[in-house]
Amino acid sequence: MYGLLTIGSFMGMLAAGMPIFLSLGVLSLILIYSEGTPLIAYPQIFVDHLESDTLVAIPFFVLAATFMQRGGIAKALVECATVWIGSLRGGLALVCVAATTIFAAISGSSIATAMAMGTLLVPAMVERSYSRPFALGVVGASGTLGILIPPSLPMIVYAVIAEESIPRLFLAGVVPGLLQAALFSIWIIFFTWRKGYPSEERVNAPVFISTNLQALPALSLPVIILGGIYSGIVTVSESAGLAALVSIIVALFVYKGCTIRDLPEIVGHSVRTTASIIFIVMTAGAFAHWIVGSGVSDNLVDFVENSQLKAWQFLLFINILLLALGMFLEVFAVILITMPIVLPLLGPLGINPIHFAIVLMVNMEVALLTPPIGMNLYVLSTITSSRIADVIRGVGPFVVIMLILLLLVTFVPEISLFLPGYIFG
Amino acid sequence: MKKRAGLGTVILAIENLLLTAMVLAALALISWDIVIRYFFPSKLADWTTEVIIYLVVSAMLLSGWSLVRANMHVRAELIVERFRPGVRHWIEVIIVSIGVLYCSAVAWYGKAMVQFAASLGINSASSLHFPVWVFYLSVPVSFALMASAYLIRLLNLLHMTHQGRHRSPRASAPSKDDAAKLRG
Amino acid sequence: QEHRIEISLETAPSHIRNIMVSEYAEVLEDASNGALEVVVYHAASKYAGSKVPIALAQGALDMGLPGTWHMGSILPEFNLPGLPLFYGRPREEQYAVWDGEIGQDMARRLEEKLGVKVIGRWIDLGYGQMFFVDDAVASHADLAGLKLRAPGGAANIARYESFGATAIAMGWGDVPQALQRGTVDGLLTTHEAVRSAKLWDSGLKHVFDDNQTFFQYVPMMSKQAWDELPEALQELVVDTWDASVDEYRIRAKNAQIEARDVNSQNGINRIEASPVAIEDMRSKLMEKQQALIADLGIDPVVVADSQRVLEK
Numbered sequence: 039m040y041g042l043l044t045i046g047s048f049m050g051m052l053a054a055g056m057p058i059f060l061s062l063g064v065l066s067l068i069l070i071y072s073e074g075t076p077l078i079a080y081p082q083i084f085v086d087h088l089e090s091d092t093l094v095a096i097p098f099f100v101l102a103a104t105f106m107q108r109g110g111i112a113k114a115l116v117e118c119a120t121v122w123i124g125s126l127r128g129g130l131a132l133v134c135v136a137a138t139t140i141f142a143a144i145s146g147s148s149i150a151t152a153m154a155m156g157t158l159l160v161p162a163m164v165e166r167s168y169s170r171p172f173a174l175g176v177v178g179a180s181g182t183l184g185i186l187i188p189p190s191l192p193m194i195v196y197a198v199i200a201e202e203s204i205p206r207l208f209l210a211g212v213v214p215g216l217l218q219a220a221l222f223s224i225w226i227i228f229f230t231w232r233k234g235y236p237s238e239e240r241v242n243a244p245v246f247i248s249t250n251l252q253a254l255p256a257l258s259l260p261v262i263i264l265g266g267i268y269s270g271i272v273t274v275s276e277s278a279g280l281a282a283l284v285s286i287i288v289a290l291f292v293y294k295g296c297t298i299r300d301l302p303e304i305v306g307h308s309v310r311t312t313a314s315i316i317f318i319v320m321t322a323g324a325f326a327h328w329i330v331g332s333g334v335s336d337n338l339v340d341f342v343e344n345s346q347l348k349a350w351q352f353l354l355f356i357n358i359l360l361l362a363l364g365m366f367l368e369v370f371a372v373i374l375i376t377m378p379i380v381l382p383l384l385g386p387l388g389i390n391p392i393h394f395a396i397v398l399m400v401n402m403e404v405a406l407l408t409p410p411i412g413m414n415l416y417v418l419s420t421i422t423s424s425r426i427a428d429v430i431r432g433v434g435p436f437v438v439i440m441l442i443l444l445l446l447v448t449f450v451p452e453i454s455l456f457l458p459g460y461i462f463g
Numbered sequence: 464m465k466k467r468a469g470l471g472t473v474i475l476a477i478e479n480l481l482l483t484a485m486v487l488a489a490l491a492l493i494s495w496d497i498v499i500r501y502f503f504p505s506k507l508a509d510w511t512t513e514v515i516i517y518l519v520v521s522a523m524l525l526s527g528w529s530l531v532r533a534n535m536h537v538r539a540e541l542i543v544e545r546f547r548p549g550v551r552h553w554i555e556v557i558i559v560s561i562g563v564l565y566c567s568a569v570a571w572y573g574k575a576m577v578q579f580a581a582s583l584g585i586n587s588a589s590s591l592h593f594p595v596w597v598f599y600l601s602v603p604v605s606f607a608l609m610a611s612a613y614l615i616r617l618l619n620l621l622h623m624t625h626q627g628r629h630r631s632p633r634a635s636a637p638s639k640d641d642a643a644k645l646r647g
Numbered sequence: 648q649e650h651r652i653e654i655s656l657e658t659a660p661s662h663i664r665n666i667m668v669s670e671y672a673e674v675l676e677d678a679s680n681g682a683l684e685v686v687v688y689h690a691a692s693k694y695a696g697s698k699v700p701i702a703l704a705q706g707a708l709d710m711g712l713p714g715t716w717h718m719g720s721i722l723p724e725f726n727l728p729g730l731p732l733f734y735g736r737p738r739e740e741q742y743a744v745w746d747g748e749i750g751q752d753m754a755r756r757l758e759e760k761l762g763v764k765v766i767g768r769w770i771d772l773g774y775g776q777m778f779f780v781d782d783a784v785a786s787h788a789d790l791a792g793l794k795l796r797a798p799g800g801a802a803n804i805a806r807y808e809s810f811g812a813t814a815i816a817m818g819w820g821d822v823p824q825a826l827q828r829g830t831v832d833g834l835l836t837t838h839e840a841v842r843s844a845k846l847w848d849s850g851l852k853h854v855f856d857d858n859q860t861f862f863q864y865v866p867m868m869s870k871q872a873w874d875e876l877p878e879a880l881q882e883l884v885v886d887t888w889d890a891s892v893d894e895y896r897i898r899a900k901n902a903q904i905e906a907r908d909v910n911s912q913n914g915i916n917r918i919e920a921s922p923v924a925i926e927d928m929r930s931k932l933m934e935k936q937q938a939l940i941a942d943l944g945i946d947p948v949v950v951a952d953s954q955r956v957l958e959k
């Protein structure tokens with residue numbers, strides 16, 4: 039009853055068009071007050087959440103993407119990709135999936151991935167007369183790869199709770215991540231063929247060569263950043279800073295798409311864009327803080343322990359539960375609330391915790407796209423000034439594909455376990 | 464109206480400069496860390512990560528109020544936009560009032576949190592011994608600014624009601640022009 | 648149930664501290680004949696370890712067991728365990744200080760400053776050791792020039808300086824890749840932490856056991872939660888805790904030994920520092936102690952008292 043009232047009033051606030059951070063904020067403030075916690079602890083929850091070295095990466099990735107967009111780097115990259123595969127139908131959407139997959143290997147967060155890639159690629163696709171919801175859907179859904187393809191912040195959190203090895207876990211995400219990209223590509227080719235999307239004309243050799251040369255500095259950017267991480271010169275947390283720095287330098291001095299005078303306006307814009315998401319993350323954190331103490335998890339334990347499920351039934355049940363929680367809670371909140379309860383149950387059922395981690399990650403990718411609380415929906419809406427309804431419509435088909443991927447990953451453990459088994463034995 | 468827009472532009476320019484200074488300083492610290500660790504690891508400072516967090520987090524918090532001014536905080540409009548302009552106007556009045564109340568409450572308890580940390584004299588664990596209450600201050604400041612921005616919007620909305628402009632279709636969507644201004 | 652005590656722990660449910668505290672919660676509930684409900688939150692789902700002392704002080708959380716190292720920024724005296732004086736000291740000597748008047752004095756200071764109630768003796772995590780990827784460190788001299796990830800804190804950094812090594816600060820989540828890619832050459836942590844994160848997968852191959860710092864957890868309650876309990880339940884909380892501490896310590900020690908064995912089964916080669924080498928290193932480290940005490944603002948009287956206890 040109490041729970042229904044909570045969900046009801048929350049949905050009411052969202053439906054009235056109240057800003058999401060404000061809806062979550064008011065709700066969490068009232069709930070935390072009513073459980074008897076002194077309210078001095080409420081802003082303390084905010085600063086506790088914000089004081090993290092992983093959060094810092096997001097604004098820097100956005101800064102990098104904004105400079106790539108404004109400074110002409112993105113244009114060079116898009117043109118280069120176009121002369122290669124632009125003659126395919128929906129070529130730019132395919133480029134988007136490929137570029138996002140590569141970016142996911144730099145970024146450990148899906149929010150950062152969607153923000154950076156959306157800033158670059160949605161305008162490019164809309165410019166080439168792709169439908170806006172489709173463009174939003176491609177980026178929003180591909181952006182979720184940020185947490186499935188290593189490095190991944192939620193995987194690190196899971197590894198610490200589950201006492202698993204981070205390198206193994208990271209490797210387990212590679213094949214499912216590539217599979218997701220492949221499934222998306224198949225859908226894109228089918229969709230754009232059915233809709234008769236334009237393809238670009240083939241270009242002659244001199245144009246082909248000059249376009250590629252023009253893109254060389256832009257192409258060096260991912261190489262520098264990936265090289266920096268994989269050579270050990272920078273940590274994953276620092277890679278965002280490096281990306282921002284290199285983008286600013288290339289934009290200002292190589293492509294000269296913007297000048298130093300433009301700097302304050304571009305940086306200010308990037309910070310505000312990130313902030314509009316961080317305010318939601320912050321209040322969602324306060325809401326999750328309340329949920330942890332609300333007894334939701336206790337009921338869950340009782341149910342699972344009493345119901346004597348078989349492994350496959352358990353996996354199915356957990357998936358449904360996670361999908362439901364993922365609608366209302368942010369990724370880290372779902373993991374923190376459920377994993378301490380779920381993990382001890384895996385051993386007796388014979389479920390490999392590394393396999394389960396990937397099931398969880400794919401599920402959390404979906405959570406990023408399901409309303410009412412879906413961070414990637416908000417990200418795309420913010421950075422492209424699109425209506426949330428358009429974003430939701432756009433990601434719809436991709437969510438269906440991801441549910442298929444979820445079933446595959448859940449019931450074919452080898453997809454996740456093959457690579458780590460091959461490398462580590 | 465003309466004069467107010469001018470003031471808004473100046474405030475925005477100052478805010479942009481401030482945010483840029485903070486973010487570029489953080490970026491400089493990250494680069495410094497990478498270079499020093501590679502070439503002169505023994506000279507590495509233990510406080511850079513901490514300062515980077517202070518700079519970036521407070522920059523984001525401080526930009527919250529311009530998001531309020533431009534109505535740029537993320538919201539779902541798919542249901543409310545089906546209502547008549549007059550109804551939407553009053554819904555907006557309620558939302559903005561809640562904004563004033565909520566942000567004032569967080570600012571108030573945020574102030575208590577700052578005073579509590581200051582009275583305990585908690586310093587960061589690094590060799591910088593940075594007093595954490597200074598960093599905490601960004602929360603009450605951010606929310607007090609947001610509360611005042613919501614208050615100004617509330618007064619504008621009530622002013623519209625007074626003039627009888629609140630039923631016009633444009634009145635309920637004041638955000639677009641402001642948002643465009645912020646994006647430059 | 649008339650009273651509810653919520654305990655927040657940063658570590659995973661399978662961590663030795665969580666297992667012990669969950670058992671304590673059960674024993675306490677049973678002994679209270681239904682008057683107490685004790686709930687344990689794992690894996691920082693409520694509060695990260697470093698945030699626990701403030702949450703207790705604000706009355707937002709009922710009970711926690713923050714590490715001594717989490718309190719150094721609040722009360723300088725909690726930097727004491729990291730000082731050169733305590734470097735490589737055997738357990739019995741550590742207990743003599745922390746269970747004795749000095750530990751009680753520190754608890755009193757903490758209670759005064761944060762308005763919390765320390766409910767008894769501290770329990771152990773265990774010794775921090777140094778683990779390496781490529782370097783089979785056999786003596787302190789081998790440490791020169793290495794880049795090692797260290798938990799923050801001036802005492803740790805000063806110790807690394809004396810070793811001739813460099814302390815690198817980075818989040819725990821960055822550690823596996825930093826080890827794999829050579830961003831750092833090794834780290835300071837416990838055998839149990841290496842086992843639970845399976846850091847051999849990230850390339851750890853060597854450990855130099857010199858027992859360089861002894862990590863402990865301080866059990867405490869918020870004043871609000873404590874004052875709400877009737878005297879009989881307060882006594883029960885304290886007595887139940889005190890009755891379990893000795894067994895906890897033995898089990899924590901065994902957990903570290905078991906972890907050490909698991910680590911060596913997974914190819915981590917162990918070299919133990921000799922007692923003489925530890926003594927030598929301690930006297931070398933002691934040269935910096937005076938400066939450290941001043942920098943950290945530790946009450947010199949407490950340091951002098953500790954020295955007296957240790958020399959007994």
Ligand code: NA
Nearest residue numbers: 142145184189
């Ligand atoms: Na990633």
Ligand code: NA
Nearest residue numbers: 364365405411
């Ligand atoms: Na969701």
